[in-house]
Amino acid sequence: MQINIDADRIVADLEKLATFSDTESPVITRVVYSESDNKARAWLKEQCEASGLTVRKDPLGNLFACWQGTDTAAGAVGTGSHIDAIPHSGRFDGTVGVLGALESIRALQRSGFKPRRSIELLAFISEEPTRFGIGCLGSRMLCGSLTPEKAAALKDREDQPLTNFTGTLAEVKLPANYYSSFVELHIEQGPILEKENIPLGIVTSIAAPAALRILIEGEGGHAGAVLMPARRDAFLGAAEIALAVEAAAKATGVIDSVGTCGLVEVFPGLANSIPSKVKLELDIRDSDLARRDSMLQAIWKACDEIRARRKLKITSSTINADAPCTCGSEVVAALESSCQKEGIVYKKMVSRAYHDSLFMSRIAPTAMLFIPCKNGFSHRPEEYAAPQDLANGALVLARTLATLSTGLYSGS
Numbered sequence: 001m002q003i004n005i006d007a008d009r010i011v012a013d014l015e016k017l018a019t020f021s022d023t024e025s026p027v028i029t030r031v032v033y034s035e036s037d038n039k040a041r042a043w044l045k046e047q048c049e050a051s052g053l054t055v056r057k058d059p060l061g062n063l064f065a066c067w068q069g070t071d072t073a074a075g076a077v078g079t080g081s082h083i084d085a086i087p088h089s090g091r092f093d094g095t096v097g098v099l100g101a102l103e104s105i106r107a108l109q110r111s112g113f114k115p116r117r118s119i120e121l122l123a124f125i126s127e128e129p130t131r132f133g134i135g136c137l138g139s140r141m142l143c144g145s146l147t148p149e150k151a152a153a154l155k156d157r158e159d160q161p162l163t164n165f166t167g168t169l170a171e172v173k174l175p176a177n178y179y180s181s182f183v184e185l186h187i188e189q190g191p192i193l194e195k196e197n198i199p200l201g202i203v204t205s206i207a208a209p210a211a212l213r214i215l216i217e218g219e220g221g222h223a224g225a226v227l228m229p230a231r232r233d234a235f236l237g238a239a240e241i242a243l244a245v246e247a248a249a250k251a252t253g254v255i256d257s258v259g260t261c262g263l264v265e266v267f268p269g270l271a272n273s274i275p276s277k278v279k280l281e282l283d284i285r286d287s288d289l290a291r292r293d294s295m296l297q298a299i300w301k302a303c304d305e306i307r308a309r310r311k312l313k314i315t316s317s318t319i320n321a322d323a324p325c326t327c328g329s330e331v332v333a334a335l336e337s338s339c340q341k342e343g344i345v346y347k348k349m350v351s352r353a354y355h356d357s358l359f360m361s362r363i364a365p366t367a368m369l370f371i372p373c374k375n376g377f378s379h380r381p382e383e384y385a386a387p388q389d390l391a392n393g394a395l396v397l398a399r400t401l402a403t404l405s406t407g408l409y410s411g412s
């Protein structure tokens with residue numbers, strides 16, 4: 001079967017989608033449920049319907065566009081990504097996995113392919129945490145890892161709850177075996193593919209962050225009057241914890257282990273006052289859950305030691321700790337054989353950023369396909385993916401969807 005991707009169409013669709021923005025293209029701002037986001041979704045729905053797909057929306061706003069297969073009882077093959085965008089970002093993050101996948105479906109239609117399992121394009125709602133402070137809201141609810149009760153308690157910055165929908169949040173969770181597999185096309189958001197001049201990346205695991213908050217309490221006082229031996233400086237304890245985070249990440253000896261102490265708040269925050277209190281927020285990531293937990297253990301151990309030696313009070317809480325995922329081997333195999341059939345070189349890799357696929361992997365075998373992006377830039381207006389890379393991604397995605405849809409597809 002010959003599959004012909006219309007790269008110009010993907011580029012034009014991305015350009016059109018970029019016009020739905022609160023900022024002027026190429027600067028994109030499309031926060032979930034904003035007018036721009038709602039208009040973009042309405043436009044996307046039209047595009048899917050114009051391609052003969054049956055479109056439905058769930059109460060949260062996740063959009064499903066289905067190409068009905070001959071076996072309606074079998075679980076569908078899912079593909080898709082998100083179209084919301086953080087303020088002042090670019091036009092390729094997420095959108096490539098929606099509009100690229102739409103072109104994959106159109107290309108399969110043009111080729112005469114008939115799906116056995118339905119092929120369904122999914123545009124997730126609220127992948128970015130901009131509005132509600134939690135990433136992958138749509139996919140978390142689809143897979144049931146965020147309960148309707150917890151979702152109902154979410155508030156945005158204006159203290160508004162999730163209200164922009166019809167129906168109940170309890171209806172969002174997908175029935176068991178709804179998808180037989182899921183595959184997401186996405187820009188790499190890192191520099192590896194471009195640097196190594198490799199056109200495609202097949203993701204074999206997705207790292208997930210554990211976010212922690214640590215509060216360190218000591219004793220404040222006059223920066224001149226309190227002598228050094230008597231001090232219980234909260235900031236010095238915090239500084240040692242930050243170094244312990246770096247040491248824990250480096251100690252695994254694996255490049256996928258990363259630890260960041262990106263938020264530090266010092267009280268009272270005056271040069272002539274000994275810090276009495278410090279708040280730290282940490283982000284610890286790894287593609288392997290056991291290894292990530294070993295980093296956490298090392299950090300807790302360091303906290304205990306610092307607490308005792310510096311006579312500080314140290315309390316910690318977990319803000320969020322999603323488990324990393326290993327991608328579905330059958331989806332990875334389908335992606336590999338599709339690359340081979342199309343003669344496109346690929347590299348197996350870890351996704352260090354997390355995506356909706358992390359949550360989809362909890363309900364169906366899932367993998368991701370990465371295309372290079374210029375300089376690894378993402379979440380900024382300079383984000384760019386070349387037409388040839390978009391075409392390669394859509395082509396391999398199309399062949400993979402066909403393979404997963406038939407289960408028997410030989411590709412000849």
Ligand SMILES: [Zn+2]
Nearest residue numbers: 082093094127
């Ligand atoms: Zn994304």
